[in-house]
Amino acid sequence: MSRSADIVVGLGWGDEGKGATVDALVAHSQADRVVRFNGGQQAAHNVIAHGVHHTFASYGSGSMSGVPTWVSSYCTINPVNIFNEKSALLKKGFNPVLNVDGKAKVTTALHVLANVIKEQSRGENNHGTTGTGFGETIDYSLRNPKSAIYAQDLKDYSTVFMKLMELRDYYISEGILQENHPNLQASKMRSLAGVMTTFASHFNIVKTEQLLEELQHGHTVFEGAQGFVLDENFGFNPHTTWSTTTPSNARELCRMAGIEPRSIGVLRSYATRHGAGPLPHEGG
Numbered sequence: 001m002s003r004s005a006d007i008v009v010g011l012g013w014g015d016e017g018k019g020a021t022v023d024a025l026v027a028h029s030q031a032d033r034v035v036r037f038n039g040g041q042q043a044a045h046n047v048i049a050h051g052v053h054h055t056f057a058s059y060g061s062g063s064m065s066g067v068p069t070w071v072s073s074y075c076t077i078n079p080v081n082i083f084n085e086k087s088a089l090l091k092k093g094f095n096p097v098l099n100v101d102g103k104a105k106v107t108t109a110l111h112v113l114a115n116v117i118k119e120q121s122r123g124e125n126n127h128g129t130t131g132t133g134f135g136e137t138i139d140y141s142l143r144n145p146k147s148a149i150y151a152q153d154l155k156d157y158s159t160v161f162m163k164l165m166e167l168r169d170y171y172i173s174e175g176i177l178q179e180n181h182p183n184l185q186a187s188k189m190r191s192l193a194g195v196m197t198t199f200a201s202h203f204n205i206v207k208t209e210q211l212l213e214e215l216q217h218g219h220t221v222f223e224g225a226q227g228f229v230l231d232e233n234f235g236f237n238p239h240t241t242w243s244t245t246t247p248s249n250a251r252e253l254c255r256m257a258g259i260e261p262r263s264i265g266v267l268r269s270y271a272t273r274h275g276a277g278p279l280p281h282e283g284g
Contacts, residue, residue: 019045034060039225102152
């Protein structure tokens with residue numbers, strides 16, 4: 001059975017052109033799928049194809065070629081962001097398909113709010129953030145693995161509501177959110193749970209085994225997010241991401257699927273970065 005894969009990663013701080021590279025590889029190789037293997041809804045991968053521009057975040061950058069996206073368990077998702085991006089793509093004439101591993105972590109409005117409050121409290125010592133709650137989602141899941149919301153939970157309203165209440169109570173106990181805030185009432189959590197489970201109907205929730213089976217045939221383009229210099233293990237702390245930005249995750253998926261992948265590093269002739277953090281020779 002023929003199977004092959006390309007892994008696209010950024011070699012800088014992001015904005016290296018990963019989205020355009022993935023789009024070109026998908027079209028050139030007639031790939032069967034794009035797989036996201038790190039990061040989440042904080043991505044901003046710009047693609048211009050068929051005379052149309054789109055900034056991909058939750059969907060893979062091969063969507064304009066009609067290639068389905070698979071989001072692995074290494075990623076985060078936000079059902080609201082997915083709904084909004086799908087709506088934008090539909091208006092542009094594309095009907096994207098998204099498959100999400102049930103073990104992918106879910107970002108909520110509470111994560112986003114806590115993310116923004118924490119960053120604002122740092123003042124001039126801010127770390128730099130996209131404000132999408134990505135890092136906060138990872139942080140909470142590490143501290144409270146049983147209470148974290150996963151994609152598979154989105155199939156059950158009661159589970160989502162219960163975990164939202166636990167998340168709310170955690171942020172209140174940590175002094176990050178105020179208990180008397182009107183948006184933290186139980187009724188608001190019920191409404192949020194309803195929105196999240198409703199929007200989950202716009203994508204497929206799958207098991208890891210289904211992704212591995214999918215990788216067994218055809219060509220896969222793995223789409224990385226952010227860049228090497230932001231890696232959680234190798235970057236310049238504290239200006240790093242809560243993500244492994246090297247090909248490591250993609251290579252592990254390939255290993256389990258019995259594929260020998262090709263890794264492609266993307267880098268511009270100049271360096272860019274968003275938010276706080278050092279750049280080599282800046283100001284020189």
